[in-house]
Amino acid sequence: MNTLEQLNKTAESITNIRPAYREILDFYKEVFRVQEESLKDIQLPPIIIEPDLLKIKQKNELPLIDPSEFLIDLKTATRTFLDICDLASRLAPGLSSNAQFLKKTLSEQAFDLEPLFSAILNRHDKVLQDHSLLFDVPFNELSLFGYLSIAPSIRACAEQLESYLASMPELQKGYCPICGNPPDIAFLNQEGQQHLHCSFCCHKWKSERMGCVYCKNNEKDMQHYFFNEEEKEYRVKLCDHCRRFIKVVDLRQMNRDFFPNLEMIATLHLDIQAKEKGYTNEGTERNEVYP
Ligand SMILES: [Zn+2]
Numbered sequence: 001m002n003t004l005e006q007l008n009k010t011a012e013s014i015t016n017i018r019p020a021y022r023e024i025l026d027f028y029k030e031v032f033r034v035q036e037e038s039l040k041d042i043q044l045p046p047i048i049i050e051p052d053l054l055k056i057k058q059k060n061e062l063p064l065i066d067p068s069e070f071l072i073d074l075k076t077a078t079r080t081f082l083d084i085c086d087l088a089s090r091l092a093p094g095l096s097s098n099a100q101f102l103k104k105t106l107s108e109q110a111f112d113l114e115p116l117f118s119a120i121l122n123r124h125d126k127v128l129q130d131h132s133l134l135f136d137v138p139f140n141e142l143s144l145f146g147y148l149s150i151a152p153s154i155r156a157c158a159e160q161l162e163s164y165l166a167s168m169p170e171l172q173k174g175y176c177p178i179c180g181n182p183p184d185i186a187f188l189n190q191e192g193q194q195h196l197h198c199s200f201c202c203h204k205w206k207s208e209r210m211g212c213v214y215c216k217n218n219e220k221d222m223q224h225y226f227f228n229e230e231e232k233e234y235r236v237k238l239c240d241h242c243r244r245f246i247k248v249v250d251l252r253q254m255n256r257d258f259f260p261n262l263e264m265i266a267t268l269h270l271d272i273q274a275k276e277k278g279y280t281n282e283g284t285e286r287n288e289v290y291p
């Protein structure tokens with residue numbers, strides 16, 4: 001079975017257990033397909049890190065690059081943006097009219113996507129806000145469409161950069177060793193080892209299982225978790241020291257393939273529960289846009 005078939009099958013088995021997610025997964029599953037297909041067309045030069053700089057990064061336990069240094073294949077990302085607008089107008093009622101509007105504006109060449117993409121990489125929220133006002137499309141929708149379109153380029157860069165990590169000791173930090181962004185989800189592999197998944201570049205890295213992944217606090221009365229009886233594969237870890245939460249997927253309890261981005265979406269109810277308890281996770285904010 002190829003990746004796309006596996007993705008479809010996995011999405012199907014999730015919607016069989018939790019039918020409430022059917023609509024949202026029908027949309028995202030297509031988005032992931034478009035992203036997966038666009039990966040094949042991406043052409044980018046490698047990001048080079050000079051040996052001296054690499055040593056400094058290693059010594060100071062810094063991520064390899066700043067997110068602004070990711071390269072974007074503009075042609076592919078623009079096509080992906082149009083494809084995602086199409087999908088949203090067909091499959092995501094909540095996003096449909098804005099998606100149609102953006103596609104129309106783009107095809108009339110009334111705006112250029114490069115500044116939007118660059119604003120996402122550089123976290124220039126002001127630029128995104130200006131676009132949002134100009135088009136009368138909510139900030140979070142614009143940044144979701146933009147991010148989903150550049151995500152394959154970001155992933156391609158991250159995969160290329162992984163070779164630099166091979167020569168470095170594992171940091172086991174609460175931020176991505178490639179781009180410094182927070183994890184959006186954690187998982188326990190078949191050996192019970194905990195790994196984190198980057199909310200921005202999709203890199204996966206190993207982390208200590210004990211204590212908070214973010215602030216490393218490991219005091220007994222500060223670390224809690226909750227889970228729902230009927231969902232044995234998920235656990236949500238809560239830290240009273242930094243007030244953040246992380247969802248943990250236990251792959252040993254799961255009889256479907258693991259696609260982090262799919263499980264992220266299929267566990268939005270856990271984010272809601274954690275937030276109701278007063279905890280946050282900045283890595284999951286983008287997923288709060290409900291199609
Ligand atoms: Zn990352």
Ligand SMILES: [Zn+2]
Pocket residue numbers: 212213214215216217239240241242243244
């Ligand atoms: Zn913490």
